[in-house]
Amino acid sequence: MSKFKKNKGKELPAINTSALPDIVFMLLFFFMVATKMRDPTVLVKTSLPVVSEVEKIEKKSWVNHILVGPPINTAKSGTAPRIQFDDKFGMVEGANGVQAYITLKKNEHPEGVRDYLTTAIKADRSVKMGLIQDIKQELRKINSLKLLYSASEGEVIE
Amino acid sequence: MARKSRKIPEINAGSMADIAFLLLVFFLVTTTMDQQKGLRVQLPPFPDPNVPPPVVEQNDRNVLEVLVNSGDQLLVERKPLRINQLTELTKRHIQNEGRLPNFADSSQAAIVSLKNDRGTSVQRYVEVYNELIRAYVEARDEYALNKFGRSFKDLPKKSDQALEVQKKYPMKISEAEPVEYSSSN
Numbered sequence: 563m564s565k566f567k568k569n570k571g572k573e574l575p576a577i578n579t580s581a582l583p584d585i586v587f588m589l590l591f592f593f594m595v596a597t598k599m600r601d602p603t604v605l606v607k608t609s610l611p612v613v614s615e616v617e618k619i620e621k622k623s624w625v626n627h628i629l630v631g632p633p634i635n636t637a638k639s640g641t642a643p644r645i646q647f648d649d650k651f652g653m654v655e656g657a658n659g660v661q662a663y664i665t666l667k668k669n670e671h672p673e674g675v676r677d678y679l680t681t682a683i684k685a686d687r688s689v690k691m692g693l694i695q696d697i698k699q700e701l702r703k704i705n706s707l708k709l710l711y712s713a714s715e716g717e718v719i720e
Numbered sequence: 721m722a723r724k725s726r727k728i729p730e731i732n733a734g735s736m737a738d739i740a741f742l743l744l745v746f747f748l749v750t751t752t753m754d755q756q757k758g759l760r761v762q763l764p765p766f767p768d769p770n771v772p773p774p775v776v777e778q779n780d781r782n783v784l785e786v787l788v789n790s791g792d793q794l795l796v797e798r799k800p801l802r803i804n805q806l807t808e809l810t811k812r813h814i815q816n817e818g819r820l821p822n823f824a825d826s827s828q829a830a831i832v833s834l835k836n837d838r839g840t841s842v843q844r845y846v847e848v849y850n851e852l853i854r855a856y857v858e859a860r861d862e863y864a865l866n867k868f869g870r871s872f873k874d875l876p877k878k879s880d881q882a883l884e885v886q887k888k889y890p891m892k893i894s895e896a897e898p899v900e901y902s903s904s905n
Contacts, residue, residue, distance in 0.1 A: 579734075579737070580733070582737045583733065583736040583737045583740050586737055586740040586741055586744055587740050589744055590740055590743050590744045590747060593744065593747035593748055593751050594747050596747075596751050597747050597750055597751045611842060611843045611846040611847060613759065613846055613847060613849075613850035614850060614854060615759065615850050615853045615854050615857055616757040616758055616759065617757070617758065617759070617760045618756065618757055619756035619757075619758075619760075622756055625756050630842075680760075682756060682758060685842040686842065687841060687842050687843030687846075688841060688842070688843070689841065689842045690838060690839050690840065690841060690842075691836045691837070691838060691839070691840040691841070691842060691845050692838030692839065694842060694845075695836075695838065698763060698895075699766075701763060702763050702764070702765065702766035703766050705765060705766070707762055707763040707764070707765060708760075708762060708763075709760075709761045709762070709763055710756065710758040710759065710760050710761070711758050711759045711761060711842075711846050711849065712756070712757070712758040713757065713758045713759060713846055713850075714757065715757055
């Protein structure tokens with residue numbers, strides 16, 4: 563008994579921190595997975611309208627974005643509202659148009675979920691509805707009917 | 721010769737946590753947890769050009785006609801209206817149940833038709849849409865509170881009660897086919 567006590571010594575043992583990197587790595591992987599790195603460079607200004615009855619979309623990967631707004635680089639691209647897909651300017655119609663873009667995006671998804679894909683129109687509040695209407699017509703032509711007018715949540719001020 | 725016999729020293733892993741923390745902080749800062757928010761809308765399918773549009777007998781009283789012109793002004797049933805009165809009027813329309821002659825027969829038959837000019841701004845259009853949705857949300861809430869003692873959003877999704885409320889107040893907001901109006905009113 564006395565021999566056992568002698569061997570143990572008096573000082574406290576150091577806290578074992580060898581598991582700390584594991585914990586930190588676990589957190590690290592979580593944030594790495596949650597981070598979306600593919601944030602496209604925004605070419606158009608979109609300050610969203612503020613409304614009260616917003617809905618959240620849970621499945622972010624099922625949302626395709628169309629940005630509409632006046633270009634940020636006015637010297638190069640003018641001041642008229644432009645459409646942006648991913649990270650380049652697009653048109654309403656044609657090879658670089660809404661139909662081509664949405665069809666491309668649809669083909670990235672398995673057939674079963676294609677009907678659930680939503681198109682989010684992120685339009686600046688100053689944009690005129692004429693342009694949005696043209697986009698809407700194009701979407702209707704390829705039968706992608708789920709639409710989201712992007713807006714931020716807040717109280718409407720008169 | 722002597723070097724080979726030497727033992728490889730253990731790698732000091734004490735600073736591993738520091739490196740991991742550094743990366744962790746970087747990803748913490750760059751992560752955007754933004755949610756997709758907005759007004760969810762279902763578009764009508766594109767009309768087939770070979771098939772003439774079906775003639776639907778729509779009783780005029782069941783349709784609340786909302787028009788936003790290029791000056792962002794609001795016309796409801798051809799009368800100007802302030803936007804903060806729109807929710808109230810829409811609610812009166814869908815909750816009328818045949819009482820007043822110029823509003824809807826029943827909540828199921830009620831339709832809100834939203835028309836806009838090409839010159840309407842997105843801001844105003846979304847605001848008007850918001851007011852219309854708010855009217856339906858409030859009407860559904862009132863019905864659910866009366867009948868089940870809970871507001872609509874507290875009812876479990878896809879439950880019988882929620883479906884009943886939805887059936888009672890189907891959200892029929894029609895975005896009309898685009899029509900060209902003159903730009904000056």
